[in-house]
Structures are given as structure tokens and as C-alpha cells.
Amino acid sequence: MARTDPALYVEVLTFYARQMALLDALDVEGYVRTFTEDGVTDHAHRGERVEGRAAMLAGATAALPRYADAAVRHWNDHYLVDAEDPDRLRVTYCSLVTRTARDGSVTFEPTFAITDVLVRVDGDLLTASRTIDRDTPAPRAVAAAS
Template sequence: MSQPVGTLPSQVTGDLYAEVQTFYAQQMRRVDALDIEGFADTFTEDGEVVHAGGHRQRGRAEMIAGMRASLPRYQDIAVRHWFGHLIIEPDAADPDRLRVSYYTLVTQTDREGKVNFQPTFTVEDELVRRDGRLLTRSRVIHRDSPAAPPAA
């Protein structure tokens, strides 16, 4: 199959698009299953997460400790992370490094089946490839707030 595609510098191939989507599908399966160690393994050893409130976690060990501490919150809810509108930007200088941004919607379903929603977020990730496998090196989570109106 051959179809014309654009020639923008940031153009992402179909193969890479599918790979990045699959990476997140696997990473979110783990976090939603409360597989804390498995989730941490999808980050580099020195991986960093900056949460929406500004709290920064550095390295897998700190990430694991933080997630363990918040486990009681999840004992009666099934959490699912939904992603939207990925923008994948391969690094022109380093083919094993990608910038990715996406929307997230988080559902929390209780035992009765009622669905609650967290506020929406926009996330900026840096992914790197190590031994052929993608890992998250950096994640910055922004809580969505009302946009500033454009200048008149």
C-alpha cells in the first residue's frame, strides 16, 4: 500500500505511532492494575514524574514508595486512564528519543458501577529507547485549567 503523506519535519511513521500507542497501553494496564513494580519498570532507572500539584518523584524507588503510600485510595475503585490526541515528535538529533504529549481522562468506577471522573490533564513525556524498548524518562502532568482568552 502506498499513499501520499505530508512532509512535515515532525511527521511520525505509522510503525512508530503504533509502537508508542502500544507502549502506553501496556504502561496504563500496569498502573490501572496497581502493578506498581511493573509500572515503575516502564520508566528509566532515573525516571522522573512531576505531578500536577508540583510534587516531583525521582527514580523508580521513589515512584514505588509514593504509589504504595496512595494504595488505600484505590481499594474500592477500578481506575482507568484514557488517552487522547497523542502528538509524537521524534528527536531530529537522537532517533532513540521522542517527545510525546497527550490528553488524559481518568475514570474511577466504584463497586456499584458508578463512574466518577477526575479533572482532565495534559501530559508531556520524554520517551527513550533502551535495548529496543521504549521507556519513560520524564513525565510532566498539567491539570487543565481555563484557557486565557486571546488578545482582542
């Protein structure tokens, strides 16, 4: 199996720690700047594709009131870092999303599988594309049960 360079792996995890902190603080301008100017997010499960920082910022800003009652957190796991070349990485991971209400109660959004392409621009990593798939029962299990 191809090995991931430890320095690159740590850089990638640090990139996500910063990006998720911006996302969960709803710092929409800061979050959008972690994408390339023409970066794309694709919520594949609902056919919603947004292209470019300006469109992402408009969408994220419009969504802000939905988060007035609960703090959001994205908990990621199982990063796989595939360096297609030194300046272009394919990263997959899964994400559990919590909403913590003012009374401290925690509820959950569905779980997701994410595939990102990260590119290096002026030395730093940026997200060029993000594809988000909501988890659904494994076809294998559905077939076995029918």
C-alpha cells in the same frame, strides 16, 4: 509538517496501552519498570516531583489504599509523537481519568495534559520523564470574559 513514521507511532501507542494497563491494575512494580531507573514524574500543577524508580515505587505503594473502593482507568487521546532523534521521543497527549465504584457508578478526576520523554533502552521504550498538568480554563477565555 513533519510526519511520524507509522511503525514508530504504533510502537508508541502499544507502549502506552501496556503502561496504562499496569498503572490501572495498580501493578506498581510493573508500572515503575516502564520508567528509566532515574525516571521522573512531575505533577506540575501541585509542585510534586518524584525522581527515580525507588521513590516512585514508595509513593505508589503508599497510595494503594486510596484505590480500594474504585477501579481507575486512564483514557488517553491526541498523541503527538515527535522523534527528536531515533532513540528519544517527545510525546504529548491528554488524559481523562475514571473511577468505577463497586456498584458500577463512574466518577471523574480532573482532565490532564501530559508531556513525556520516551527513550529507547536495549531496544524497548521507557519513560524518562512525565510532566502532568491539570487542565484549567484557557487564559484566552478568561481574558475575553473580564
